[in-house]
Amino acid sequence: MDAMKYHDLRDFLTLLEQQGELKRITLPVDPHLEITEIADRTLRAGGPALLFENPKGYSMPVLCNLFGTPKRVAMGMGQDDVSALRDVGKLLAFLKEPEPPKGFRDLFDKLPQFKQVLNMPTKRLRGAPCQQKIASGDDVDLTRLPIMTCWPDDAAPLITWGLTVTRGPHKERQNLGIYRQQLIDKNKLIMRWLSHRGGALDFQEWLAAHPGERFPISVALGADPATILGAVTPVPDTLSEYAFAGLLRGTKTEVVKCLSNDLEVPASAEIILEGYIEPGEMAPEGPYGDHTGYYNEVDNFPVFYRHAYYAA
Secondary structure, eight states: OOOOSOSSHHHHHHHHHHTTOEEEEOSOBOTBTHHHHHHHHHHHTTOOEEEESOBTTOSSOEEEOTTOSHHHHHHHTTOSSGGGHHHHHHHHHHHHSOOOOSSHHHHHHHHHHHHHHHTOSOEEESOOGGGSEEEEGGGOOGGGSOOOBOSTTOSSOEEOSOEEEEOOTTOSSOEEEEOOEEEEETTEEEEOOOTTSHHHHHHHHHHHHSTTOOEEEEEEESOOHHHHHHHTSOOOTTSOHHHHHHHHHTSOOEEEEOSSSSOEEETTOSEEEEEEEEEEEEEEEOOOBOTTSSBOOOEEEEEEEEEEEEEO
16 A cells, blocks of 8 residues: 555645545534534535534534545545555455465565565654643643533543553553543543453453553544554454554554553554553443444443543
8 A cells, every 4th residue: 555645633634624525613612412413414414524623611623523434434544545445455354364375476466465564563753742741640631621422311521532552461562442431530531341342351461460450551532544543443453453554554653652651652643641440440331322323221341540641
């Protein structure tokens, strides 16, 4: 795949706007239900991505419907045409079940795929724009973020598209997953990950290897599109979503070490949340309206403490 034309989310939004795929909303709109209603109607109509520049009560914009059409998904993967997504599917199938070459000619044909695999490692930077503004300890206040309430009977505001970064004690790869996170205090959220998901599996392995110790975790908001899409792609468990994002992008994923733990987060992210899960501490999560058209039942999930916050 060719290298992408953009470096971060801001570059991508500029490209979308140039092609009529992004609309800016300058009027004040409420993150409590109102933004979701507008975004939902736009999604159903096959409309553009929406950037709400003045959410009521907040100074930070809200981006919605970024990948609401196949065209924008293709653009997010660096492709000019939706039909090129088939090549992405073939690459994913190859990574899941690579077939050994049957001979020299077959090896030559597969060489581009093998070269892509060899280009997977991340590129660690010494610093990143997302580490310019830092808050820690009592200064961490998640209520300052325009976290949306999406449906009338939702339990609380909810982070819906955070990239959760974890690593198990016996794994070299870092896992990226998107798990909804219910706000319960200015520095606490509930991490709703199902037991079979990568983050939950890393957590269980940590508990077995380090009983009673806090599990380090970080969350990135506003990463570049390739990393966002890589996080929702069902890649093999042995492969990091960072690596798959590098394949989509055509260049290695740039990461930076967290300030309070050894995890690596996307260097291009707008916001990074760092913290930990206290073993044994759970809280009732939900109910929340789901894509199924129903509200989920209430269930207990781990509490995520944020002790550091920084932004570009």
